[in-house]
Amino acid sequence: MKLTSIILPLLLFLLATAIPEETFSQQRFPAPEFESGYELPDVITPEPRALALEYGDVIVLLLFLLVTSWVVIKKRSRQWILWMSVGALLYFGFWRNGCICPVGSPQNMVLSLSDPSYAVSYTVIAFFILPLIFSLSFGRVFCGSACPLGAIQDLVIVRPVSVPVWIQKSLGMFPFVYLALAVLYAATGTDFIICRYDPFVGIFRMGAEFHLIVLGISFLLTGMFVARPYCRFVCPYGALLKVTSIFSKRHLSITPNQCIQCKLCTDSCPFGAIDKPTPDKLVHDIKGRTGRFMLYAAIIPLLMLIGGLALSSSHVFLAKAHPDVYLAHLLIDNPEVMDDLNNLDVQTFLGSDRTIDELVESAGEIQASFYTGAWFTGVFIGLVAGLFLISQYIVRRRTDYEPNRGDCYSCGRCMKYCPVQK
């Protein structure tokens, strides 16, 4: 009996290998007919997280935004904001493992617009839209307390140094560049770079690739002295929040009443987001300023052209992030990799039923879409650079100390310093 049990499958196996593949793609060995009354066990397939819980996340986010807005505008309490940001860090960070979060959501929105087969879910739309609507109404309340990435950086601020204004302004352009690139990569279906290089998600999950952990820890270490470095100089969603917050309906104010020019709040902001009263000298120098403004406004089209040309000419390099383009280049430039048995990507491709011509054709299409996309991206970056330049010459007459609506995260630190009573 024992012998047949060995020989039978072996024989069947030999038989099976002799028959061409199509005929036995499902069953080489027939399903046995059990005599002992054995019943097939069930295959256990646990369900994903319930849809109701996903909607629950939206409600939690909405609650965070509503309460923060109330605290920032009416209650005026730093303490509340602090505890809410701890709550957001625990819930969206450590409990939900940093996914779902609005920071990456622009990519899903873009992919759903560019790829008809990808439908974005209601939850993601809500996570994209809600913080922006609140930003238009009350400023960046999302950054202040609902964002887990912001919260983790806010909690490690030890001894913030003030960054020179020109560094802060020029590095502040990078989020827009990052956003533009993220849109390009998402629209071409290549990659979600915001999520891929999220420095804190590894900390939330207590595990990630080595370089991401290093990146996260170095952001936190930097953040002890340069407060919220990711929010200020990297965060692409922050770029959207900044633009919407500048035109917000209402906003946090440092003083609950009339400013008495006591200057107590000047050093309270770790992010350099408090605008001082405009010096008289600057107010009266309208002529020189207008000249510069007009000059830079005139070169914006040139900057846009340069940006578009620069990025579109590097579209081949940018497109190499797409696996098909990368593989096509690898196979054409170094045909010897085909003999490299350790190169999994090449070997799997050679083993598949795609031909090299098909691959090259698909890579060509992707490169073409990168060319168009890179033009848009470059023009956008040029425009942003131009707007940053001319914004230096827009001077608003300010008599009081006011939060900068674009840069203020609504953390509420400054309110604590104001001695004025309601």
Next chain:
Amino acid sequence: MERKKTKSRREFINSSMRFGMVLALGGIGGLALRSSTKDQWVWQIDPFKCSWCGRCATNCVLNPSAVKCVHAYELCGYCDLCGGYLIPGHSDRSTAAENQLCPTAAIERKFIEEPYYEYKINEDLCIGCAKCAEGCSAFGNGSLYLQIMHHLCVNCNECAIARACPSDAIKRVKGSEPYLMKGDFTADGGET
């Protein structure tokens, strides 16, 4: 008087920009809503595309991976000489550890009746390396294959394994049908 005028001009610019942005947001939201879904998206492996490269075990953001081997019992031949369980060509046919394919001994073999043996995956030990799935597909019915287990998967916005997968086998599927089970559909996408 001069002061008041500039202020109202600034307010006008602000409110019209705000109005424009609300419109833009509404437009983007509306466009996205048009192609939106009530469902959520989750990641899953198409077992017919999988090439058993082993990256599921190493590239998942979780350690051990959220990818586990599942066993489609109705496809299994219950062989004694299991291509997914034993290292092929091994002369000594004892089931000792050195003869087993699984690096973590996650496959539990149980005698049912002559000549049939049941193979069960111990999910706590499985690391999703696909060695058994490769063996089973090469020499057997292909009843052992990999799936992403949704009680473990954190559903990253972009799956790290999907990006590394050389055969493009990992795709987004609707959350209401989160598994691509063999037996439910065939390699060419048809229903069985």
